[in-house]
Amino acid sequence: MIGPPLLALRGVSKRFGAVQALKDVDLEIREGEVVALLGDNGAGKSTLVKVIAGVETPDRGVIEWEGRGVHITSPRIAHRLGIATVYQTLALCDDLDVAENLFLGRERRCPGVRGRLLRLLDYGGMRRQARGQLDAMGIRVPDVRAPVASLSAGQRQTVAICRALLGRPRVVLLDEPTAALGVPQAGHVLEVVDELREQGVGVILVSHNLGDVKAVADEAAVLRLGRNNGFFHVPTTSQERIFSAIIGATDNP
Template identity: 65%
Template sequence: MPDTTSQPVLELRGVSKRFGAVQALTNVDLSVHAGEVVALVGDNGAGKSTLVKTIAGVNQPDEGDIVWQGGSVGIKGPHDAQKLGIATVYQDLALADNLDVVGNLFLGSEIRRAGVLDEIAMEGRSRELLQTLSIRIPSVRIPVASLSGGQRQTVAIARSLIGDPKVVLLDEPTAALGVEQTAQVLDLVERLRVRNLGVILISHSMEDVMAVADTIVVLRLGRNNGIFERDQTTQEEIISAITGATDNAVTRRAARHSEGQQ
């Protein structure tokens, strides 16, 4: 378990964001410590994407503070976030299908020697990184287009680590993946924790959230609607916070189950 008594790596304090007449976020708080997986959950339209884009520098908050390692910072664009040490893996992955694994890992961060691409150095670093993360790829020279969905996701996450970030944002990393591929990605999330990275995981899957999260932050209608420790809560409690209702199909099913055991 991460040491949550220490100073968070990243903290949002009272962050609000509006787009014209639409109030997307209102007074949102969130923090992530080194070695902590924070799951950000909520229904469609809850503000999850807006919050991620605010941390990643795509949006700038109208109110509130973003605090990095104890100091207030202004993130004016994605480059500022990357310079701080915030890496984001979006749902579309933004991989180049025509390039091999090495080409994708170093896209925009190529190693050059005397002005020429150092393919040997990039290939060696690629093998080392994938091996460290226990990512199984047939070859680092295989075109990304030929990889499975789970392998593509792990390559995208590995690419986010090239700049040695301290916090990684993962936007729905297991969406549309099968059971085995989902397990591969969740194993990788565990390894990011072991590397003492802070991870913010956006997910609709309660099973995935309960499997890897340390802390679960619920957004509802652009506001905080609960912060839960994973080992002190239940799926029913989280779903109630997401829906804003204490009575729903999940809680009723759980009640019927408990009655049947009595």
């Protein structure tokens, strides 16, 4: 491909005391590409996601954004670059409705005097924008005024993804988005991932489900004990070969 990747990690390492969580890890993600980040428990996936999201700072290595070295030392900096993260916990407020969750922490005030002086919130405007955002992503939530507690697990996951997209990120990290979902709900989440790719968003998909990876990923990066253990072109690589790299049956430096 022509030009530098949108996001690249070069030789990233991170240690927590005596534990070497990451060692010389490389990773690349381009616009409109879905890269699966795979590995067994303790492989370093969560630490790598936190490094990209600005929650953890690497001890060594380089992070590049569009070919330029950057220092992502906080989630705020990651957000400014255009990186959004949807963690497995989702961090949704059950008692608030869908629109309120989408705008949580960035609520919109009413235009004019009502917003400037009375500081009233523009609930109607937020609901209209929420409806438009959900429809644009093909996310099936019948009523944006419904409390999040009333939604299915799959709908809650897609609401969390939609909230991350309000800032128009260029890279989205999805941490096990289908882990607790049934087959129909997981299928809808994967449709949303496909839609992100069509919109030119780079997606890093953390998953244990090789079926999901085969369904939507373009590339797969395997971590083993904090190190790279292979990069695979998903459409042309068998699940068995990827699985062997995950469990360490094969070494792919």
